[in-house]
Amino acid sequence: xxxxxxxxxxxxxxxxxxxxxxxxxxxxxxxxxxxxxxxxxxxxxxxxxxxxxxxxxxxxxxxxxxxxxxxxxxxxxxxxxxxxxxxxxxxxxxxxxxxxxxxxxxxxxxxxxxxxxxxxxxxxxxxxxxxxxxxxxxxxxxxxxxxxxxxxxxxxxxxxxxxxxxxxxxxxxxxxxxxxxxxxxxxxxxxxxxxxxxxxxxxxxxxxxxxxxxxxxxxxxxxxxxxxxxxxxxxxxxxxxxxxxxxxxxxxxxxxxxxxxxxxxxxxxxxxxxxxxxxxxxxxxxxxxxxxxxxxxx
Amino acid sequence: xxxxxxxxxxxxxxxxxxxxxxxxxxxxxxxxxxxxxxxxxxxxxxxxxxxxxxxxxxxxxxxxxxxxxxxxxxxxxxxxxxxxxxxxxxxxxxxxxxxxxxxxxxxxxxxxxxxxxxxxxxxxxxxxxxxxxxxxxxxxxxxxxxxxxxxxxxxxxxxxxxxxxxxxxxxxxxxxxxxxxxxxxxxxxxxxxxxxxxxxxxxxxxxxxxxxxxxxxxxxxxxxxxxxxxxxxxxxxxxxxxxxxxxxxxxxxxxxxxxxxxxxxxxxx
Numbered sequence: 001x002x003x004x005x006x007x008x009x010x011x012x013x014x015x016x017x018x019x020x021x022x023x024x025x026x027x028x029x030x031x032x033x034x035x036x037x038x039x040x041x042x043x044x045x046x047x048x049x050x051x052x053x054x055x056x057x058x059x060x061x062x063x064x065x066x067x068x069x070x071x072x073x074x075x076x077x078x079x080x081x082x083x084x085x086x087x088x089x090x091x092x093x094x095x096x097x098x099x100x101x102x103x104x105x106x107x108x109x110x111x112x113x114x115x116x117x118x119x120x121x122x123x124x125x126x127x128x129x130x131x132x133x134x135x136x137x138x139x140x141x142x143x144x145x146x147x148x149x150x151x152x153x154x155x156x157x158x159x160x161x162x163x164x165x166x167x168x169x170x171x172x173x174x175x176x177x178x179x180x181x182x183x184x185x186x187x188x189x190x191x192x193x194x195x196x197x198x199x200x201x202x203x204x205x206x207x208x209x210x211x212x213x214x215x216x217x218x219x220x221x222x223x224x225x226x227x228x229x230x231x232x233x234x235x236x237x238x239x240x241x242x243x244x245x246x247x248x249x250x251x252x253x254x255x256x257x258x259x260x261x262x263x264x265x266x267x268x269x270x271x272x273x274x275x276x277x278x279x280x281x282x283x284x285x286x287x288x289x290x291x292x293x294x295x296x297x298x
Numbered sequence: 299x300x301x302x303x304x305x306x307x308x309x310x311x312x313x314x315x316x317x318x319x320x321x322x323x324x325x326x327x328x329x330x331x332x333x334x335x336x337x338x339x340x341x342x343x344x345x346x347x348x349x350x351x352x353x354x355x356x357x358x359x360x361x362x363x364x365x366x367x368x369x370x371x372x373x374x375x376x377x378x379x380x381x382x383x384x385x386x387x388x389x390x391x392x393x394x395x396x397x398x399x400x401x402x403x404x405x406x407x408x409x410x411x412x413x414x415x416x417x418x419x420x421x422x423x424x425x426x427x428x429x430x431x432x433x434x435x436x437x438x439x440x441x442x443x444x445x446x447x448x449x450x451x452x453x454x455x456x457x458x459x460x461x462x463x464x465x466x467x468x469x470x471x472x473x474x475x476x477x478x479x480x481x482x483x484x485x486x487x488x489x490x491x492x493x494x495x496x497x498x499x500x501x502x503x504x505x506x507x508x509x510x511x512x513x514x515x516x517x518x519x520x521x522x523x524x525x526x527x528x529x530x531x532x533x534x535x536x537x538x539x540x541x542x543x544x545x546x547x548x549x550x551x552x553x554x555x556x557x558x559x560x561x562x563x564x565x566x567x
Contacts, residue, residue, distance in 0.1 A: 053421035139381035
C-alpha cells in the first residue's frame with residue numbers, strides 16, 4: 001500500500017533521469033478504423049487488465065440496490081420465489097390440479113436460473129446508453145459495462161442456491177453428486193447471458209426504444225423455455241424445436257441435474273455449450289466492432 | 299518558459315488527423331423512427347467535419363494550449379488524444395499514461411456516492427486499487443469534500459462536482475494530462491488553488507494539453523499555443539503571439555461577440 005512501491009516512475013521528486021524510462025512507458029496509437037474489429041488480442045488483454053472495474057461496478061450496483069443489508073438480501077430471494085409460486089398456482093389451475101412429479105422443484109429451480117439470465121440482460125441493455133458520461137470521458141473497453149451487469153446478476157443468483165437446496169429437501173428430492181452438473185450448466189448460461197447482454201447493449205445505442213420492446217421479448221423467452229413445462233412433454237417428433245431456443249437445452253439439463261437428481265442428457269449439455277459459445281462470440285464481436293463509435297453516438 | 303530542445307522525446311504525435319462523425323438530426327434514434335424513415339426513404343444524419351488535417355507534436359514535459367471559439371473542434375481533438383474518439387484519418391501516437399479532465403467532469407452515475415464514483419472512474423481509466431487507495435485521501439483533501447464523499451453525487455452542487463473532477467485528475471499523477479475547459483472551477487478561493495496546482499504541474503516534468511477560454515492563464519501556463527479555427531490549425535506558436543492574433547481576429551469579426559467573451563476570459567482566474 002506504499003506510494004513509493006507502486007508509483008516510483010511518476011514521482012516528480014525522484015532523482016532518476018526523467019527520460020530514462022521512455023521505453024518502458026505505455027504507448028498508445030490511435031488510428032482510423034472502418035466498421036471492423038480492433039486487434040482482438042490487444043483488446044482482450046486490455047479487458048483483462050481492467051477487470052477490477054467490472055467487479056467493482058457489479059458490487060457497487062448490487063449495494064446501491066439496497067442488497068447490502070440482510071433485509072435487502074431477503075428480497076433478492078423472495079421475489080423469484082414468489083414469482084415461482086404464482087406460476088405454480090397458474091399452471092396448477094390450467095392443468096386442473098394435475099402436475100408432473102416434482103414439478104414445484106423444477107419450476108422454482110428453473111425460475112432462479114432464468115432470473116440469472118433476464119436480470120442481466122435488462123440492465124445490460126441500458127448500460128452503454130446510461131454510461132454516457134464515463135464513455136465520453138474515459139478510454140476503456142466498453143464491453144466491461146454489460147459484463148458488469150452480468151456480474152451483478154450472478155451475485156444476485158448465488159443467494160438463491162441455498163434456498164433452492166431447502167426447497168429440494170422439503171419436496172423430497174435427493175441431493176447427490178449429480179448436482180455438480182449444475183456448475184458447467186451455470187457456466188453455459190453465463191456465456192449465453194454475456195453474449196446476449198453485449199448484443200442488446202450495443203443495439204440500444206442505435207435503437208433507443210429497444211427498452212420498450214425488450215420486456216416482451218424476455219417474457220416470450222420465459223414461456224418458450226422449459227420452465228412452466230417439461231421437455232418430456234414435447235412430442236418426440238418436435239423435440240428438435242427445443243434446440244432453437246438457446247436457453248432451452250441449458251434449462252432442460254439444469255432441471256435434470258439439480259431438480260431431478262439425474263445425470264443430464266449429453267445432447268442438452270452439448271447443445272447448450274454450442275449455443276453459449278455462439279452467443280458469446282457473436283454478441284461480443286458485434287459489440288466490439290461497434291464500441292469505438294459509441295462516444296459520438298451518445 | 300523556453301521551447302524545449304528538439305531532441306526531447308515527443309509525448310504526443312498527431313499526424314494529419316481528421317475527425318468526421320455523423321450525428322442524427324433527430325435527437326435520438328429509435329427502432330420505430332428508423333422503420334418509418336425507411337418507408338419514406340429519407341436520411342437524417344448530418345456529417346460533421348470537426349477536425350481537418352491537423353498535425354502537431356507535443357514534446358515531453360511541455361504545456362500546449364488549444365484555443366479557438368466554440369465548435370472549432372478543440373474538444374473533439376482532445377478526446378481523440380485521450381483515445382475516446384478514433385480519428386477518421388491520420389494517426390495519433392501517445393506515449394505515457396493519460397489522465398483526462400474533460401468538460402463532462404468526474405462521475406458517471408449521479409446515484410452513486412462521490413467515493414464510489416472516484417473509485418469506479420479510477421479503475422476504468424486503468425489505475426490499480428492500490429494506487430487509488432494511496433491517493434484517495436489526497437483527492438478528498440484537495441477537493442475539500444471530506445463530509446460529502448459518502449453522499450450520492452446528485453446532491454453535489456456543480457462547483458463541488460468540478461472540484462472533485464479537478465482533484466482526481468491532478469492527483470493521479472499521470473504522464474500526460476488533458477484538460478478541457480476546466481481551469482476555472484469552483485469559487486474564487488478554489489480557482490486560485492487550482493491555478494496554483496496547475497502552475498506547479500506545468501513547471502514539473504509533465505506533459506499537459508489545456509483547452510481553455512481563459513486567455514490570461516493560458517498565456518501564463520503554456521509553452522506553445524494552437525489556434526484551432528473550423529477544425530484547422532490557424533496558427534501555432536508562442537502563447538503571446540497566437541493569443542494576440544486570436545484576440546485581434548475576433549475584434550474584427552463582426553459576426554461574433556468578442557467583447558463579451560474577452561471580458562469573461564480575462565476575469566477567469
